Amino acid sequence: MQYTDLIIKNAHMMTLSTFGEIVSGTLVIRDEKIIDIIDGDQHSYQADHIIDAKGALVLPGFVDCHTHLVHSGSRANELQYRLQGMSYQEIQQRGGGIHASVRATRTADPEILYRESLERVNMCLEHGTTTAEIKTGYGLEPATEKKMFDVIHRLNKESDLETVATFLGPHVYPEDQDPEKYLDWLLHEGLQLAKDQAEFVDIYCDIGAYSFEDTERFLNKAKAEGLDLKIHSGQFESLGATGLAADMLAVSADHLDHVAPAEFDALLRAGTVPVFLPGCSYYLRSTYPDARPYLDAGMPVALATDYNPGTCPSLSIPMMMSLAVMHMGFTAKEALKAVTINAAKAINREDRIGSIEKGKQADIIITSVKNLDDVIAMFGCNPVQYVIKKGKLL
Ligand SMILES: [Zn+2]
Structure with missing residues (x-):
């Protein structure tokens, strides 16, 4: 006994x-x-x-391997803009989008930011998510990026959700600083902050965000510093960064709505985890990418919410599984694998969780x-x- x-x-x-x-x-x-x-x-x-x-x-337990869970403020008003036919880029130009969250997060008291985030954490747990990756990137300046890391680490310590910190200093360029100057900060102090605070670094390469050239500079420097890489790429256009990240053996490449054939081959060669984010296609009312070729090629395909206040304000992994099966060519078993063991692989934890x-x-x-x-x-x-x-x- x-x-x-x-x-x-x-x-x-x-x-x-x-x-x-x-x-x-x-x-x-x-x-x-x-x-x-x-x-x-x-x-x-x-x-x-x-x-x-x-x-x-x-x-x-479900693993949500891509979230922007720590932020202040709501962007529910953007729903009305979107229903009037405004694009993501147009909303951004009108002072909405990521910059609206940046302004709210910069001015938020650390305790309030923690409490707002804790409510979302409880929603994760209610929906079966036991581990979540959380990105910075609503600071775009040193003090707020650090404030976001503090919240991510405090949630890990004080809540029941296990959190994984990713540095997304290069989310977009700040509105109030010269881009070259900010890129210089990212490449030096930013990456040092990441080494101290994060398990991964990430960059958003797309129209309206970082160019292919800037992405290459950032990822090269991050890799030289020994950091593990992730990338947001191919959401609106393929700028070639998916292939670049795969060639640099990124742990995951996320979004993948637009991927060139050579980039697909690079992902397969590298064993990089392709992470699909069907909640964005749902909420932006855009075409869902077809995951079938990735699944048929035997890639370790993952799914995540990409929870963020603008393009996917949902923390429900079961909903993402349903969308993936109904619209993206997944079987139910493949969707389950994508939110458990493969999602664990996307955050280097497949030996500890995910099965x-x-x-x-x-x-x-x-x-x-x-x-x-x-x-x-x-x-x-x-x-x-x-x-x-x-x-x-x-
Ligand atoms: Zn994202």
């Missing part, structure tokens, strides 16, 4: 590991970790806490549905009933 912390019985598990799918199994958790996975209910473990899943679907496996961190979701197809079918509904993070029932 072995005593453990938590046992989940009668679980319909999709493990995303060599255990595959177990229609009725038992999951044993001790000291924040999964210590055993049993097909059926024959075992000799005892625990103070036993949850009877009653045949419900049990999944690894139900012995020895992995016990990040588990117990849903209220019986099958994965229900998660996809019940779009807009939250199928998550219980969330367990590091073995703790929230």
Whole structure:
């Protein structure tokens, strides 16, 4: 007889590991970790806490590998502009867009910024997200970029969500500074700040953001500093940065609405994780990219919310899965893989989270549905009933 912390019985598990799918199994958790996975209910473990899943679907905690969760203010007013037919770029030119969030985040009291972000964190957890990557990039000046890092790290420490910090100093160019001067800051002090505070650096290469040349300079310098790379590329146009990032062995390349054939080949060669963000296509009412060629080529395709106040104000991973299946060529199983083990790979954590496996961190979701197809079918509904993070029932 072995005593453990938590046992989940009668679980319909999709493990995303060599255990595959177990229609009725038992999951044993001790000291924040999964210590055993049993097909059926024959075992000799005892625990103070036993949850009877009653045949419900049990999944690894979702990993949201691309968010802009820390910001102040709302941009819900942009919805009306968009419905009047204004483009993302036009809204930006009218003082909306990223710059509106920059102004609000710069002036926000650190405590208020933390509390606004904590509300979003709780929404993540409610929807089954147990780990989220969070980017800076609403500061575009040193003090606010640091203030954002402080919030990201404090959320990791004080909330139940595990956060992963990414430096996105090159989100857009600041309105109030000479671009060359800001780029110079990014390449020197900015990257030093990233080395101190972040696991990844990211740059937004697109029309209205950073050029291919600036992106190349930034990524080269970041790589020379030993930082792991991510990129926002191909959202509105392909400027060639997806291929560039892949050739530099970026961990992930995100958006990918517009990708040239040579860039696709570069991603495949490099093993870079392609991250699709269907919430943006939904909210911007643009064409969804076709993920089928990436899936067929065997790439470790991931999905994320890209939560941000302007182009995807949603934190629901189940909704992203549904959009991916309905519009982007994913099967339900591929969508699940894309928000668990592949998303974990996009943040260098596939050895610790993203699947139900012995020895992995016990990040588990117990849903209220019986099958994965229900998660996809019940779009807009939250199928998550219980969330367990590091073995703790929230
Ligand atoms: Zn983004």
